[in-house]
Amino acid sequence: MKKFKKSLLAIAASSVMSLSAYAGEVEVLHWWTSGGEAKSVAVLKELLEKQGHTWKDFAVAGGGGESAMTVLKSRAVSGNPPSAAQIKGLDIQEWGELGFLTDLDKVAEENKWSSLMPEIVSKVMKYDDQYVAVPVNVHRVNWLWVNPEIFKKAGAKVPTTWAEFKDAAEKIKKAGFVPLAHGGQAWQDATVFESVALGIGGPEFFRKAFVEHDMKTLQSDKMVEVFEVFKSLKQYMDKDAPGRDWNIATSMVIKGEAAMQLMGDWAKGEFAAAGKKPGKDYLCVAAPGTQNSFTFNIDSFAMFNVKDPENKKAQAALAKTILEPEFQEVFNLNKGSIPVRLGMNMEKFDSCAKDSMNSFVSTSKSGGLVPSMAHGMSTTSYIQGAIFDVVSNYFNSDKITAKEAAQKLAKAVKASI
Amino acid sequence: MQVVVAKTKKKPLDFIADQIPKLVLSPTILMTIVFIYGYVIWTGVLSFTKSSFLPNYKFAGTLQYEKLFENERWGVAVDNLFIFGGLFILICLALGIFMAILLDQRIRAEGAIRTVFLYPMALSFIVTGTAWKWILNPGLGLERLVKDMGFENFTFDWLINSDMAIYTLVIAAVWQSSGFVMALFLAGLRSIDSSIIKAAQIDGASLPKIYWRIILPSLRPVFFSAFIILCHIAIKSFDLVKALTNGGPGYSTDLPATFMYAFSFTRGQIGLGSASAMMMLAGVLAILIPYLYSELRGTRNA
Numbered sequence: 001m002k003k004f005k006k007s008l009l010a011i012a013a014s015s016v017m018s019l020s021a022y023a024g025e026v027e028v029l030h031w032w033t034s035g036g037e038a039k040s041v042a043v044l045k046e047l048l049e050k051q052g053h054t055w056k057d058f059a060v061a062g063g064g065g066e067s068a069m070t071v072l073k074s075r076a077v078s079g080n081p082p083s084a085a086q087i088k089g090l091d092i093q094e095w096g097e098l099g100f101l102t103d104l105d106k107v108a109e110e111n112k113w114s115s116l117m118p119e120i121v122s123k124v125m126k127y128d129d130q131y132v133a134v135p136v137n138v139h140r141v142n143w144l145w146v147n148p149e150i151f152k153k154a155g156a157k158v159p160t161t162w163a164e165f166k167d168a169a170e171k172i173k174k175a176g177f178v179p180l181a182h183g184g185q186a187w188q189d190a191t192v193f194e195s196v197a198l199g200i201g202g203p204e205f206f207r208k209a210f211v212e213h214d215m216k217t218l219q220s221d222k223m224v225e226v227f228e229v230f231k232s233l234k235q236y237m238d239k240d241a242p243g244r245d246w247n248i249a250t251s252m253v254i255k256g257e258a259a260m261q262l263m264g265d266w267a268k269g270e271f272a273a274a275g276k277k278p279g280k281d282y283l284c285v286a287a288p289g290t291q292n293s294f295t296f297n298i299d300s301f302a303m304f305n306v307k308d309p310e311n312k313k314a315q316a317a318l319a320k321t322i323l324e325p326e327f328q329e330v331f332n333l334n335k336g337s338i339p340v341r342l343g344m345n346m347e348k349f350d351s352c353a354k355d356s357m358n359s360f361v362s363t364s365k366s367g368g369l370v371p372s373m374a375h376g377m378s379t380t381s382y383i384q385g386a387i388f389d390v391v392s393n394y395f396n397s398d399k400i401t402a403k404e405a406a407q408k409l410a411k412a413v414k415a416s417i
Numbered sequence: 418m419q420v421v422v423a424k425t426k427k428k429p430l431d432f433i434a435d436q437i438p439k440l441v442l443s444p445t446i447l448m449t450i451v452f453i454y455g456y457v458i459w460t461g462v463l464s465f466t467k468s469s470f471l472p473n474y475k476f477a478g479t480l481q482y483e484k485l486f487e488n489e490r491w492g493v494a495v496d497n498l499f500i501f502g503g504l505f506i507l508i509c510l511a512l513g514i515f516m517a518i519l520l521d522q523r524i525r526a527e528g529a530i531r532t533v534f535l536y537p538m539a540l541s542f543i544v545t546g547t548a549w550k551w552i553l554n555p556g557l558g559l560e561r562l563v564k565d566m567g568f569e570n571f572t573f574d575w576l577i578n579s580d581m582a583i584y585t586l587v588i589a590a591v592w593q594s595s596g597f598v599m600a601l602f603l604a605g606l607r608s609i610d611s612s613i614i615k616a617a618q619i620d621g622a623s624l625p626k627i628y629w630r631i632i633l634p635s636l637r638p639v640f641f642s643a644f645i646i647l648c649h650i651a652i653k654s655f656d657l658v659k660a661l662t663n664g665g666p667g668y669s670t671d672l673p674a675t676f677m678y679a680f681s682f683t684r685g686q687i688g689l690g691s692a693s694a695m696m697m698l699a700g701v702l703a704i705l706i707p708y709l710y711s712e713l714r715g716t717r718n719a
Contacts (some may be wrong), residue, residue: 396666
């Protein structure tokens, strides 16, 4: 059956090819299947088809892309990878090391990519100093989403440090609301943990711990303090948090059941879908203590080796189109993220996105721009997994002290390097 | 005489008739060899390599096994398997026998009741897990219900308590499988020769004594096959965990199967995942080999 389908596709593709002799085909693997995301992909498809190329959609549903990656691996092993796949962070390095990715330097040079994005971003897109992937958008992870209505009712102030957070949370708890909405899944625990670490330790500490994996930093007193503050947040969450999906936690803030949520700016999509306006119905502020830092999570497309010269042209066109202002604007308006391209006109974006863009630009100069550990930007999947295990287990168990957790963290990271 | 004639005449057809069973079976045998034993061997090979993201064949000795046994999460998964498996098998067997004995008392509407008990088996573990996730959720299910009835201090938060969450798996799994065990035992009870029981009754034995001394001992084979099936369900348990707790809170309800999946397919550590899969296979064999041995020896004696 599959073979039959494949041959049908091949016939269809060849008939299309014969119609437009110069057009190549790009097959794009992605997992953007939800409403806003699908719309964003359609934009890319349209822009590419305008240039005379054929777009073959290869969407694999499932948030986080676990199933998409499984499909990609089997396609790659059988020698038939798509032209482009949604791969991000250090996974790009892994694929590059295995020799699957193509060199995009020509496109990059022609379009001056290096001047378009901060160096720390282009570093993620390069393997062996050659561009192999194209960034699509930037998410800021260290956001605190606030329901101002509840803050007013409780007489609390929006916190800017973790000490202030505690005061505010106590007041909100007394007023009968859930102070912090959370979903107890490993990656969400890690997202909160990462914001706490950045708020308490600052970007230098963050980089030493999660990028360089410095053993001393991982076991330092500062890390113990991070663990302590992280655990103290548990008392401000409701009991049903374990296993909850992040968007349900966001809807608690939207509905006025919970006052805050620590989550990346994809949460904005939920607010927007509920018809809420930023600055009025909800506030987006930097997570306590991280005003001058920016934890980034970048979606990107890695380009695979393709043989057919026409398809190669189409692939280059895809890479070029992704970084062009037109696509960057429409796509990111739909996705809730900000353009990865510097110097974009941000007029159509909302205040949260503008804030995000400003701090993206300023922190890329000041050194406050750090890769997100929870979203696979700073470490390989093994080390990330090891950190997730320790963080999540500590958060959910009452038997481990903060000191033990820091030691376990160092041990787990060491074992998986 | 006639037979011999027929045989010599239909020789070509005979040849085909001889070959047909082999022909019919060969695809199955081939597929079994490739897709079951072939992949078992492949997994075994991978567990001795440095495979990470994709399979590769750089020999790594027993490194993956060493890493596996150092991994705290694997320890938790194995402990959980013993807790979950032990309780699940024990409770299922006890409950199954008990229900079968009650049903065996020639009651009215037995067929309907049997269907009610057996029905959970028709559901997949994913459905069971999801349903119990709602029932056990403190803010949604049982706890809320009892609280709403006026018992303000009632708490039942096992699902979100990392020490107790493993027992919620036992509850859901027992709910699903005990009816099946009951059906097995009921069939066993029905197959017992009634004349033995009648003879015991004539001798003046009480009903509990008949069950304890005669019926239960003669159910030994049924007991054994139920045990083996339950063992397999326990070791293979994956979908139930995925749906009910997804290994959480933290990784407190991880089982070897979920561990294997997480490390092979989402963490990009195929070597380590293969090592854990081989350990699971070893666990299954440890149960299966003594069973096969006793079975085969048993038939020879009989």
